[in-house]
Amino acid sequence: MATGTGTYHQQLAEQKRAAIIAAATSLFLEGGYAGTSLARVAEVAEVSKATLFKQFATKASLFEAMVREHWNAEDDERPEPAPGDLARGLAEYGRRYAALMSRPEMVGLYRIVIAEMPRFPGLAETHFDVGKMPFFDAVRRYLAAEHDAGTARVADPVAATTQFMGMISNFTFWPRLTVVGWDPNAAETARAVDDAVTTMVARYGAR
Numbered sequence: 692m693a694t695g696t697g698t699y700h701q702q703l704a705e706q707k708r709a710a711i712i713a714a715a716t717s718l719f720l721e722g723g724y725a726g727t728s729l730a731r732v733a734e735v736a737e738v739s740k741a742t743l744f745k746q747f748a749t750k751a752s753l754f755e756a757m758v759r760e761h762w763n764a765e766d767d768e769r770p771e772p773a774p775g776d777l778a779r780g781l782a783e784y785g786r787r788y789a790a791l792m793s794r795p796e797m798v799g800l801y802r803i804v805i806a807e808m809p810r811f812p813g814l815a816e817t818h819f820d821v822g823k824m825p826f827f828d829a830v831r832r833y834l835a836a837e838h839d840a841g842t843a844r845v846a847d848p849v850a851a852t853t854q855f856m857g858m859i860s861n862f863t864f865w866p867r868l869t870v871v872g873w874d875p876n877a878a879e880t881a882r883a884v885d886d887a888v889t890t891m892v893a894r895y896g897a898r
Contacts, residue, residue: 704746710736711743712757720799724754724807724814755817761800762791762822771829774840778892784830785859785884791826792864793880801868827852834895843895851895858887 714736718727729750733743747753772780791797800818808815831852837843845851862883866873875883 707736707738707742708746708756709760711738711746711753712760715753715757716761716796716799716803719754719757719803719807724750724803724811729753751813751817754814755821758800758818758822761794761796762826771833774833774836774842777837777843777896778888780833780837781855781888781891782884784833785855785887786881788826788830788856788859789863789880789884792860793875797864798867805868827856830855837895842897844897845895851891854894855887855891858890859884 711732715727715732718732718735721727727750729743729747730740732753733740736743747756772783774780800822804815804818831848834843834845834848834851838845838848863875863880
């Protein structure tokens with residue numbers, strides 16, 4: 692019985708946390724980071740201020756949690772692909788990245804960061820360090836492992852990772868910020884990932 696009660700309270704806490712992050716995202720977009728109070732977030736999320744402060748003591752900690760939430764994919768627990776097949780490993784990372792960058796919440800997150808960066812540069816640093824960098828590092832480690840295994844020639848894994856992720860995001864994400872109605876379908880997104888993988892294998896694959 693205690694276990695069931697504990698599970699219920701955990702689920703309730705997770706639901707409230709999700710409501711808080713959703714409210715914060717909406718309010719930050721509408722009124723800006725500086726113009727949004729934690730009290731207003733609690734009101735929109737329909738939780739008490741005590742509940743909000745228990746989970747997020749500061750607005751900065753709430754923003755960090757929001758970044759983590761938007762960058763967390765459902766398949767985060769999957770192990771990193773083992774070296775040995777460059778095309779297969781890159782295709783797996785490419786699909787994950789395309790799925791992340793195609794989420795509607797990601798557009799909102801970037802808009803908040805871009806709008807508030809002049810006044811709050813720390814937001815951009817948090818977004819990069821907490822959000823993008825863990826995924827970037829995973830791809831970089833994978834390319835370095837392929838290089839060490841002799842299945843790829845990647846003298847600069849950082850540059851190669853930047854190229855790979857850039858090819859995908861330049862089609863699946865960045866136009867969403869400026870082009871009304873830009874919403875590639877699954878087939879178009881898959882083709883963009885395949886093209887990026889083909890280009891990377893041609894450039895870095897060991898012959």
